[in-house]
Amino acid sequence: xxxxxxxxxxxxxxxxxxxxxxxxxxxxxxxxxxxxxxxxxxxxxxxxxxxxxxxxxxxxxxxxxxxxxxxxxxxxxxxxxxxxxxxxxxxxxxxxxxxxxxxxxxxxxxxxxxxxxxxxxxxxxxxxxxxxxxxxxxxxxxxxxxxxxxxxxxxxxxxxxxxxxxxxxxxxxxxxxxxxxxxxxxxxxxxxxxxxxxxxxxxxxxxxxxxxxxxxxxxxxxxxxxxxxxxxxxxxxxxxxxxxxxxxxxxxxxxxxxxxxxxxxxxxxxxxxxxxxxxxxxxxxxxxxxxxxxxxxxxxxxxxxxxxxxxxxxxxxxxxxxxxxxx
Amino acid sequence: xxxxxxxxxxxxxxxxxxxxxxxxxxxxxxxxxxxxxxxxxxxxxxxxxxxxxxxxxxxxxxxxxxxxxxxxxxxxxxxxxxxxxxxxxxxxxxxxxxxxxxxxxxxxxxxxxxxxxxxxxxxxxxxxxxxxxxxxxxxxxxxxxxxxxxxxxxxxxxxxxxxxxxxxxxxxxxxxxxxxxxxxxxxxxxxxxxxxxxxxxxxxxxxxxxxxxxxxxxxxxxxxxxxxxxxxxxxxxxxxxxxxxxxxxxxxxxxxxxxxxxxxxxxxxxxxxxxxxxxxxxxxxxxxxxxxxxxxxxxxxxxxxxxxxxxxxxxxxxx
Numbered sequence: 154x155x156x157x158x159x160x161x162x163x164x165x166x167x168x169x170x171x172x173x174x175x176x177x178x179x180x181x182x183x184x185x186x187x188x189x190x191x192x193x194x195x196x197x198x199x200x201x202x203x204x205x206x207x208x209x210x211x212x213x214x215x216x217x218x219x220x221x222x223x224x225x226x227x228x229x230x231x232x233x234x235x236x237x238x239x240x241x242x243x244x245x246x247x248x249x250x251x252x253x254x255x256x257x258x259x260x261x262x263x264x265x266x267x268x269x270x271x272x273x274x275x276x277x278x279x280x281x282x283x284x285x286x287x288x289x290x291x292x293x294x295x296x297x298x299x300x301x302x303x304x305x306x307x308x309x310x311x312x313x314x315x316x317x318x319x320x321x322x323x324x325x326x327x328x329x330x331x332x333x334x335x336x337x338x339x340x341x342x343x344x345x346x347x348x349x350x351x352x353x354x355x356x357x358x359x360x361x362x363x364x365x366x367x368x369x370x371x372x373x374x375x376x377x378x379x380x381x382x383x384x385x386x387x388x389x390x391x392x393x394x395x396x397x398x399x400x401x402x403x404x405x406x407x408x409x410x411x412x413x414x415x416x417x418x419x420x421x422x423x424x425x426x427x428x429x430x431x432x433x434x435x436x437x438x439x440x441x442x443x444x445x446x447x448x449x450x451x452x453x454x455x456x457x458x459x460x461x462x463x464x465x466x467x468x469x470x471x472x473x474x475x476x477x478x479x480x
Numbered sequence: 481x482x483x484x485x486x487x488x489x490x491x492x493x494x495x496x497x498x499x500x501x502x503x504x505x506x507x508x509x510x511x512x513x514x515x516x517x518x519x520x521x522x523x524x525x526x527x528x529x530x531x532x533x534x535x536x537x538x539x540x541x542x543x544x545x546x547x548x549x550x551x552x553x554x555x556x557x558x559x560x561x562x563x564x565x566x567x568x569x570x571x572x573x574x575x576x577x578x579x580x581x582x583x584x585x586x587x588x589x590x591x592x593x594x595x596x597x598x599x600x601x602x603x604x605x606x607x608x609x610x611x612x613x614x615x616x617x618x619x620x621x622x623x624x625x626x627x628x629x630x631x632x633x634x635x636x637x638x639x640x641x642x643x644x645x646x647x648x649x650x651x652x653x654x655x656x657x658x659x660x661x662x663x664x665x666x667x668x669x670x671x672x673x674x675x676x677x678x679x680x681x682x683x684x685x686x687x688x689x690x691x692x693x694x695x696x697x698x699x700x701x702x703x704x705x706x707x708x709x710x711x712x713x714x715x716x717x718x719x720x721x722x723x724x725x726x727x728x729x730x731x732x733x734x735x736x737x738x739x740x741x742x743x744x745x746x747x748x749x750x751x752x753x754x755x756x757x758x759x760x761x762x763x764x765x766x767x768x769x770x771x772x773x774x775x776x777x778x779x780x781x782x783x784x785x786x787x788x789x790x791x792x793x794x795x796x797x798x799x
Contacts, residue, residue, distance in 0.1 A: 164758065182725065224486070224568055226586070226587065257500070273788055276788060277787050277788070277791055278791075279586075280524075280530070280586065280726075280730070281726070281787050281791050284722065284723070284726045284783065284787060285783070285784050285788070287719070287722075287780075287786045288723075288780040288784040288787070289780075289784065291776075291777070291779045291780045292780050292781065292784075295773045295776040295777045295780075296773055296777075298773065298776075299769060299770065299772055299773030300769075409719060410715075413594065414591040416590065417591060417594060420587055420588075420590070420591045421591070424587070426702050450602050450605070450606050451596040451602075452599065452601065452602035453599055453602045453603055453606065454603065455595075455598055456596060456597070456598035456599025456600075457595060457599055458593040458595065459591055459592065459594060459595030459780070460577055460591075460592045460595040460596060460599075462591065462594060462595075463581065463588045463589070463592035463595065464577070464580050464588075467588070
């Protein structure tokens with residue numbers, strides 16, 4: 154049966170070694186100190202680059218929640234980034250300047266999209282789930298490209314960032330950086346709490362053996378749908394932050410290639426590890442930004458690197474590091 | 481007959497001609513998708529392997545043909561050399577990479593084959609340059625033919641449709657009426673059992689990979705004279721090919737053929753007529769805005785509906 158090939162070894166919650174709190178704390182502390190790199194010069198560039206890394210790290214954590222812990226490979230998560238981003242852009246265009254109102258609507262829109270598409274998608278399994286989420290992602294993409302009133306294919310500029318308590322402090326690059334860092338830390342802790350909760354145990358249990366979960370009285374469908382909604386809202390938050398940061402929204406945020414990038418981030422860092430998702434996002438965003446500076450043909454090196462990770466580093470880079478440490 | 485009636489009759493012939501042209505374009509897209517999807521569905525169905533790099537085989541076919549044409553100056557020679565090169569290259573990839581990923585998690589396969597896409601797209605860009613290339617059309621197939629009054633259609637595009645259908649028939653005979661085809665079908669419905677019955681499964685896998693690579697490359701060569709030959713030309717067709725194999729049923733060549741024609745026709749006809757159909761229900765400006773979006777969405781709506789109501793596809797290969 155196909156199902157047998159899809160179910161991977163039981164998801165162990167990393168509780169030992171590397172993944173005790175020390176590692177994520179160090180990771181977040183390093184990000185908190187990263188603005189110091191700006192002192193070497195090009196401060197705004199460094200801040201914007203790392204802000205972008207963290208925004209994608211948030212989205213990757215959101216995806217990992219369903220992909221790593223729920224075994225649900227969503228190939229349409231860029232749609233949530235797009236929905237969050239378009240909420241920011243459309244509300245700014247219609248004069249809603251308050252960050253909380255704007256973000257609240259972005260999260261509500263992501264939730265509704267996740268609820269509607271998840272309710273249908275979660276009736277399928279395995280490869281079919283991959284393809285049906287792709288289908289919904291593409292539909293969202295084509296809807297957004299057709300909205301001529303909001304720029305269509307060309308996208309939509311945001312004239313000014315949302316205001317916090319009536320103040321325009323988000324316009325400051327450094328303040329925005331720490332707001333995103335706080336968002337990342339919050340999402341990380343939330344996701345961690347979710348998978349360690351009773352709810353998270355059921356989610357992981359359903360990934361390992363759905364029939365057993367059903368036998369002890371849990372409805373896997375409802376648990377998965379709830380997880381899918383949380384995951385979609387986290388990605389929606391990332392989209393909202395991305396739009397505010399780049400002061401621009403476009404359908405290019407929600408192409409299937411972007412959804413693929415998110416999967417690659419999670420895989421690269423290591424599935425079912427939120428630290429892995431952060432590391433994967435850092436590596437992918439930094440690679441795409443910095444390697445072209447060394448050679449325009451950087452993909453010739455990066456491609457085989459991904460192949461090697463896939464063949465040899467089961468459990469991604471975090472798994473590799475943790476394995477080394479244990480051995 | 482009044483002048484208005486004549487005008488009406490003329491408009492009618494025009495729209496029938498337009499419909500005929502769009503149907504032929506849809507068939508052309510359909511056979512191209514079939515050539516790519518056939519290999520993809522067999523590799524997926526028999527080896528349970530998700531090969532994202534399959535679109536790259538199509539791109540490589542076109543580039544091999546361009547290079548071979550530069551050397552030989554003959555379209556036929558370019559076609560044959562490209563097919564041979566694609567076969568060798570496909571087998572090389574199988575030995576170097578894919579072989580190590582059979583039986584692994586699908587996501588490992590996705591990551592590795594995504595890496596191969598990055599590598600090969602960039603390698604091609606390094607060797608051939610970033611600008612798009614082209615292949616001259618064979619003399620014998622240049623020009624257009626009048627199919628009906630007011631309808632001129634390029635001969636070469638008809639040739640693509642004909643070639644695609646010929647390949648489909650050959651593939652049908654190969655899969656349904658030969659010994660190796662029997663093994664392929666058996667592999668698609670239960671690979672471990674085939675292996676247990678004493679068939680050398682790794683040789684079967686290689687044969688399927690080589691065949692798939694050649695079919696995709698054939699599609700690439702055929703479109704090289706009419707589409708731009710560029711490094712990422714396979715990426716978007718790859719997604720459409722996945723849509724095709726899901727709709728058709730994974731592992732089923734027959735399903736891939738039916739689904740490829742459906743997707744090609746729905747997509748092409750949808751794009752040309754969605755705005756007109758919507759105008760029946762909506763205001764003209766709303767229809768013009770929603771039309772293109774709806775048209776692009778149609779095949780995905782179709783796939784989502786099929787996944788929901790018939791998850792195994794139209795022609796399931798295994799039960």
